[in-house]
Amino acid sequence: xxxxxxxxxxxxxxxxxxxxxxxxxxxxxxxxxxxxxxxxxxxxxxxxxxxxxxxxxxxxxxxxxxxxxxxxxxxxxxxxxxxxxxxxxxxxxxxxxxxxxxxxxxxxxxxxxxxxxxxxxxxxxxxxxxxxxxxxxxxxxxxxxxxxxxxxxxxxxxxxxxxxxxxxxxxxxxxxxxxxxxxxxxxxxxxxxxxxxxxxxxxxxxxxxxxxxxxxxxxxxxxxxxxxxxxxxxxxxxxxxxxxxxxxxxxxxxxxxxxxxxxxxxxxxxxxxxxxxxxxxxxxxxxxxxxxxxxxxxxxxxxxxxxxxxxxxxxxxxxxxxxxxxxxxxxxxxxxxxxxxxxxxxxxxxxxxxxxxxxxxxxxxxxxxxxxxxxxxxxxxxxxxxxxxxxxxxxxxxxxxxxxxxxxxxxxxxxxxxx
DNA sequence: GATCCACAGGAAATAGTGGCTT
DNA sequence: AAGCCACTATTTCCTGTGGATC
Numbered sequence: 248x249x250x251x252x253x254x255x256x257x258x259x260x261x262x263x264x265x266x267x268x269x270x271x272x273x274x275x276x277x278x279x280x281x282x283x284x285x286x287x288x289x290x291x292x293x294x295x296x297x298x299x300x301x302x303x304x305x306x307x308x309x310x311x312x313x314x315x316x317x318x319x320x321x322x323x324x325x326x327x328x329x330x331x332x333x334x335x336x337x338x339x340x341x342x343x344x345x346x347x348x349x350x351x352x353x354x355x356x357x358x359x360x361x362x363x364x365x366x367x368x369x370x371x372x373x374x375x376x377x378x379x380x381x382x383x384x385x386x387x388x389x390x391x392x393x394x395x396x397x398x399x400x401x402x403x404x405x406x407x408x409x410x411x412x413x414x415x416x417x418x419x420x421x422x423x424x425x426x427x428x429x430x431x432x433x434x435x436x437x438x439x440x441x442x443x444x445x446x447x448x449x450x451x452x453x454x455x456x457x458x459x460x461x462x463x464x465x466x467x468x469x470x471x472x473x474x475x476x477x478x479x480x481x482x483x484x485x486x487x488x489x490x491x492x493x494x495x496x497x498x499x500x501x502x503x504x505x506x507x508x509x510x511x512x513x514x515x516x517x518x519x520x521x522x523x524x525x526x527x528x529x530x531x532x533x534x535x536x537x538x539x540x541x542x543x544x545x546x547x548x549x550x551x552x553x554x555x556x557x558x559x560x561x562x563x564x565x566x567x568x569x570x571x572x573x574x575x576x577x578x579x580x581x582x583x584x585x586x587x588x589x590x591x592x593x594x595x596x597x598x599x600x601x602x603x604x605x606x607x608x609x610x611x612x613x614x615x616x617x618x619x620x621x622x623x624x625x626x627x628x629x630x631x632x633x634x635x636x637x638x639x640x641x642x643x644x645x646x647x648x649x650x651x652x653x654x655x656x657x658x659x660x661x662x663x664x665x666x
Numbered sequence: 667g668a669t670c671c672a673c674a675g676g677a678a679a680t681a682g683t684g685g686c687t688t
Numbered sequence: 689a690a691g692c693c694a695c696t697a698t699t700t701c702c703t704g705t706g707g708a709t710c
Contacts, residue, residue: 382694601674605698631674
């Protein structure tokens, strides 16, 4: 870590055309996929986790473990850290043969798909099976076959397992595969990682019994913990002196208040650093952090809008058109006809009102629209009112990139005026 | 207190896609 | 080629609801 005095640098800046500002020495350390080699502020969880994994070292049938906690509270990081350790330790014992299989279930909505992906995870890349077509039991059979071929103890880490929803068949099957004689060579263990506490209650009773032998809860980080984590990372990621006073505390404070997620805190610091660099400062200021925050919020919303389906886009444009013409809020009764018109002009078959309203509800859930329930009683009935929760200009900019839809006149006028 | 508005949103049926099996 | 299988997005049908009005 080399530190230039800021005076020296100011001088050099005056004499060169491209002033070189140094904020990051290794910015990768602030990315959320970076795997730290030590864990900060998760001692209790580590202890509990370690105890739960003890049977593996003893060569016994592993316990099933469930981790709960919001995103960015260290579930995955702790798991990686501990399982690496465990694998290293297990090589010391001849009779312990440990394999770990990771599967992120983010885009998997059923047990069937989890099973298929596990099989593919275990198979070589040139011998994958397709994600549809087989009967369910067939896929389970394939899975047992692959598992048994591995032998020893196999820990299946199912990250984001709550995405499979209520279809928890596979969580029931795997733990008992051995007692049902589907497996003879392999002792399987399931480690489920979930963002959603509610997932536990949605599990069918038979799964609860077997799977929830060990439950470890990860609480959101509080501000001091986040600051400790940031401090440790920043030490290596940023140059000394690149952090203005109060910056770490501010990042930690914002993140603690909002989500309690280390990821958010790290993102904030990283973005703030980028902003400082972009404005040729060699020190991150609190203003940078505040700006980073709104920038992150914007880009998250923007991403949400871009990822919508075609009809989501059409619904968004319909809302935008109304919002340009008059001040809201608007109800489905107003939005739907606009939506129909825009769809027809774009040569897309419009959806029925019922379905289109689902898309509006999606928009509200993503934080793009605000939704308020209204009830006007006998004469008016009850309905929802929608209005934009975000800047119209931002929406307009994003909307102008949509392909295959023709924008209403007022909307495209606004697009041009922004350019 | 009964009525009734205007809609929300659940549930089941249907369409359509991609892929396996025989 | 015909019959399955899983899955997603949608349509169709319908029941439920809170509160102003009768």
